[in-house]
Amino acid sequence: xxxxxxxxxxxxxxxxxxxxxxxxxxxxxxxxxxxxxxxxxxxxxxxxxxxxxxxxxxxxxxxxxxxxxxxxxxxxxxxxxxxxxxxxxxxxxxxxxxxxxxxxxxxxxxxx
Amino acid sequence: xxxxxxxxxxxxxxxxxxxxxxxxxxxxxxxxxxxxxxxxxxxxxxxxxxxxxxxxxxxxxxxxxxxxxxxxxxxxxxxxxxxxxxxxxxxxxxxxxxxxxxxxxxxxxxxxxxxxxxxxxxxxxxxxxxxxxxxxxxxxxxxxxxxxxxxxxxxxxxxxxxxxxxxxxxxxxxxxxxxxxxxxxxxxxxxxxxxxxxxxxxxxxxxxxxxxxxxxxxxxxxxxxxxxxxxxxxxxxxxxxxxxxxxxxxxxxxxxxxxxxxxxxxxxxxxxxxxxxxxxxxxxxxxxxxxxxxxxxxxxxxxxxxxxxxxxxxxxxxxxxxxxxxxxxxxxxxxxxxxxxxxxxxxxxxxxxxxxxxxxxxxxxxxxxxxxxxxxxxxxxxxxxxxxxxxxxxxxxxxxxxxxxxxxxxxxxxxxxxxxxxxxxxxxxxxxxxxxxxxxxxxxxxxxxxxxxxxxxxxxxxxxxxxxxxx
Numbered sequence: 109x110x111x112x113x114x115x116x117x118x119x120x121x122x123x124x125x126x127x128x129x130x131x132x133x134x135x136x137x138x139x140x141x142x143x144x145x146x147x148x149x150x151x152x153x154x155x156x157x158x159x160x161x162x163x164x165x166x167x168x169x170x171x172x173x174x175x176x177x178x179x180x181x182x183x184x185x186x187x188x189x190x191x192x193x194x195x196x197x198x199x200x201x202x203x204x205x206x207x208x209x210x211x212x213x214x215x216x217x218x219x220x
Numbered sequence: 221x222x223x224x225x226x227x228x229x230x231x232x233x234x235x236x237x238x239x240x241x242x243x244x245x246x247x248x249x250x251x252x253x254x255x256x257x258x259x260x261x262x263x264x265x266x267x268x269x270x271x272x273x274x275x276x277x278x279x280x281x282x283x284x285x286x287x288x289x290x291x292x293x294x295x296x297x298x299x300x301x302x303x304x305x306x307x308x309x310x311x312x313x314x315x316x317x318x319x320x321x322x323x324x325x326x327x328x329x330x331x332x333x334x335x336x337x338x339x340x341x342x343x344x345x346x347x348x349x350x351x352x353x354x355x356x357x358x359x360x361x362x363x364x365x366x367x368x369x370x371x372x373x374x375x376x377x378x379x380x381x382x383x384x385x386x387x388x389x390x391x392x393x394x395x396x397x398x399x400x401x402x403x404x405x406x407x408x409x410x411x412x413x414x415x416x417x418x419x420x421x422x423x424x425x426x427x428x429x430x431x432x433x434x435x436x437x438x439x440x441x442x443x444x445x446x447x448x449x450x451x452x453x454x455x456x457x458x459x460x461x462x463x464x465x466x467x468x469x470x471x472x473x474x475x476x477x478x479x480x481x482x483x484x485x486x487x488x489x490x491x492x493x494x495x496x497x498x499x500x501x502x503x504x505x506x507x508x509x510x511x512x513x514x515x516x517x518x519x520x521x522x523x524x525x526x527x528x529x530x531x532x533x534x535x536x537x538x539x540x541x542x543x544x545x546x547x548x549x550x551x552x553x554x555x556x557x558x559x560x561x562x563x564x565x566x567x568x569x570x571x572x573x574x575x576x577x578x579x580x581x582x583x584x585x586x587x588x589x590x591x592x593x594x595x596x597x598x599x600x601x602x603x604x605x606x607x608x609x610x611x612x613x614x615x616x617x618x619x620x621x622x623x624x625x626x627x628x629x630x631x632x633x634x635x636x637x638x639x640x641x642x643x644x645x646x647x648x649x650x651x652x653x654x655x656x657x658x659x660x661x662x663x664x665x666x667x668x669x670x671x672x673x674x675x676x677x678x679x680x681x682x683x684x685x686x687x688x689x690x691x
Contacts, residue, residue, distance in 0.1 A: 154489035155558065155610075156551045156598040 109204040109217060110178045114169045115143060115197040116189040121167050127188035128171065131180055135220070137170045147195035166197060172204055174217050276376035283376050286384035286520040290393050296511025297396035299504055301328045301403065307501025308407045309687075311557065311609045314493040315677025316411045317687035323406040323415070327422050331399025334427035337364050339398050340391050342431035348440040357441040359432055365391055384519030393515055397459055398434075400512075402426035404463025405654070407609035409470050411490075412477050412674050415682050417661045421654070425466055429653045433646045434458045443642050448635035450642035454516035456572030456622030457646050464616020465647040468605070469654035474667055476606030478674050487601055490608070495556055502560040506536055509567050513574045524575055531574045532567065535586030539566015542590025550594065558594055561610045565593035568615055569622040573630050581629035588625075589618045620647070 116124060121138065128136065142163035149162035173181050182199050190196055209219040261267060270277045305324040309317045335343075341362020346354025368387025372378060378387055385393070402422045409418060437443040437458055443450035452458055480488055492498055513532045517524045543562020547555045569589030570582055577585065596613035605612065623643050627636035661667050668674075673681035680686065 153551060153553050154491045157487040157489040159489050
């Protein structure tokens with residue numbers, strides 16, 4: 109099992125969710141985060157004084173998938189989240205030791 | 221089926237209720253059988269009321285309408301507190317919202333109560349136009365109000381056409397004004413003032429300073445006794461500049477929010493956390509202003525009322541347009557907070573002169589006010605006067621403009637010298653009073669929340685509460 113963690117542009121969330129659904133991935137956890145990579149922030153102005161906002165709003169999508177689905181998941185997420193412009197985000201893959209379904213107590217890949 | 225029956229029974233019952241009273245009323249007003257009894261008066265109770273008015277019975281209709289308008293206007297001025305509360309909380313940071321709201325709740329409460337205890341009678345110690353020896357025109361402390369309906373306080377005789385309301389109507393309308401003066405300060409000192417010290421200051425400011433300053437003009441004091449009397453229709457000076465310069469003094473003593481001004485002269489903006497709240501606040505303030513200016517006609521005289529409603533509205537609108545234009549051209553972007561302050565600037569600007577200016581005058585007064593406020597806000601920021609809501613600029617600076625606009629545009633006998641004297645006296649008094657009191661508080665109790673309190677937010681540290689619990 110692997111954790112696929114993707115940081116994407118917020119308005120791309122719906123597209124990513126639908127794309128994942130098409131390959132059979134139904135569960136995910138989504139959080140609102142802030143961050144930056146090589147994309148610079150932008151300048152805002154308030155009552156005559158300018159300031160830069162470095163931390164940009166992003167969305168983090170976390171999906172746990174079986175090993176055999178990982179590369180497809182990464183491909184699909186990247187494809188759906190891409191705009192071609194700077195700030196599109198990144199996808200990370202991390203190993204997962206254990207997964208448990210709370211309701212039934214199932215563990216391992218059956219719990220996904 | 222069951223429900224149709226129920227509906228039928230209900231309809232029948234309603235029918236009975238509407239029919240029955242008609243039958244009874246007819247019985248009551250039926251003429252008596254004997255010829256010796258005088259015909260009963262169907263409006264006997266009303267005629268008794270009229271008889272109570274004595275020699276003023278002929279003006280009863282206009283009197284009641286005027287009193288009604290006064291009461292409505294008082295309630296509308298009250299709504300300005302809702303406007304202040306929402307505007308200030310919108311413009312501050314999320315972590316200080318409870319503190320801002322708390323200050324607003326306190327100010328209206330202590331404002332009204334102190335006005336009943338000492339404010340009203342000190343504000344109006346006696347009419348020098350009627351009795352030149354009533355008081356000295358500078359200061360006469362009064363006591364708690366009693367039954368203001370008594371001794372002719374509930375009829376036309378109380379104030380005639382010039383003050384067409386009962387004593388209680390006069391009290392409640394003016395009481396609402398008193399609290400608005402103090403609340404101007406709360407916005408300027410927001411996010412770093414120590415709550416208890418502020419509460420002490422606000423109490424003294426509204427209970428003592430406000431009535432004294434007001435007595436010099438509305439109370440027929442020194443500013444009215446000049447050769448050409450000072451004119452301030454609804455309070456550009458005695459309410460707004462009073463509050464604005466009080467705020468300036470407090471901010472100078474208090475200091476800016478931590479991190480606002482860099483040593484290199486840079487200004488770090490601390491943006492509003494909720495613009496919808498701020499916008500709602502400004503629109504509520506504008507709505508309340510119809511009571512503020514409209515009620516200051518002090519009767520329901522249609523000519524004056526229509527004029528004041530019109531000039532007030534026009535100035536608010538050009539105030540917004542002026543601020544939008546000034547901000548967009550000078551600061552490169554259409555800033556919403558400036559546009560909102562522009563509406564208020566226009567309203568403050570027209571407040572002194574709404575009843576004596578023309579349509580064209582009102583448009584200009586508002587426009588100039590809106591432009592001035594933008595420059596003032598930025599200038600004060602650059603001078604390291606930290607005012608989170610722009611209160612000093614909106615009320616202090618534009619209050620001055622509105623007051624001198626009386627002499628520039630006003631139709632009537634006005635003098636620039638008198639207007640300036642009034643502004644200097646009232647504004648100066650508010651500044652000096654606030655500077656002294658706030659400095660005394662600074663030296664004793666302290667006026668500033670600690671650095672940690674300011675960083676964590678006053679809500680958690682001073683109140684132990686979160687405005688948006690769980691978020």
